Amino acid sequence: MNVAIVRAADWPDMLELAKLHIAAHHEAHGGYDRTIEDVARTWQAAADIHALLARASSGECVGFIAHRQISGDERFITDMYVRPDVRKSGIGQKLLRATLAPKSVSLTVWGGNAPAIALYEKLGFLPAGPAIVDQHGRSMIQMKWSV
Numbered sequence: 205m206n207v208a209i210v211r212a213a214d215w216p217d218m219l220e221l222a223k224l225h226i227a228a229h230h231e232a233h234g235g236y237d238r239t240i241e242d243v244a245r246t247w248q249a250a251a252d253i254h255a256l257l258a259r260a261s262s263g264e265c266v267g268f269i270a271h272r273q274i275s276g277d278e279r280f281i282t283d284m285y286v287r288p289d290v291r292k293s294g295i296g297q298k299l300l301r302a303t304l305a306p307k308s309v310s311l312t313v314w315g316g317n318a319p320a321i322a323l324y325e326k327l328g329f330l331p332a333g334p335a336i337v338d339q340h341g342r343s344m345i346q347m348k349w350s351v
């Protein structure tokens with residue numbers, strides 16, 4: 205599938221982000237009681253979060269990635285998701301590559317998430333620091349990419 209990676213900028217983009225965010229939450233944790241508009245408002249208000257959308261030529265958005273700028277040189281990936289029906293076609297890799305700058309990028313990933321860990325390793329992420337437990341009680345691996 206041909207996709208363009210675009211910066212999420214306007215309200216329609218926030219609605220697309222919100223739909224993908226809710227789908228990601230359903231997949232990872234089950235039910236979610238927030239509306240699309242409510243989640244979109246949260247994304248719009250998060251001035252320190254930068255989000256990219258994977259937009260197909262049909263116009264629909266099929267994935268996203270978001271990061272927080274920790275310092276001038278360092279980013280932390282907060283979210284990443286590709287719609288299940290278009291996985292394994294290079295979209296996750298394209299989104300991640302678009303975020304790999306300027307000097308180092310870190311993230312945490314659930315230790316049981318083999319597809320995501322394989323993707324991060326493929327793009328050069330290495331384990332960084334001890335495992336940590338998230339708010340859902342899951343053991344999370346810290347990983348880091350550096351130039």
Ligand SMILES: CC(C)(COP(=O)(O)OP(=O)(O)OC[C@H]1O[C@@H](n2cnc3c(N)ncnc32)[C@H](O)[C@@H]1OP(=O)(O)O)[C@@H](O)C(=O)NCCC(=O)NCCS
Nearest residue numbers: 284285286291292293294295296297313319320322323326
């Ligand atoms: C992880 C995720 C973003 C990958 O997206 P994707 O578009 O399917 O990934 P790509 O097609 O770009 O795959 C790139 C590489 O990742 C690895 N990979 C992706 N899916 C994989 C799978 N199911 N099993 C093993 N490796 C996998 C492979 O190394 C692959 O390279 P290859 O195609 O040459 O083998 C997607 O599975 C997803 O959205 N999962 C649910 C949300 C999630 O886990 N987010 C990350 C939270 S930390």
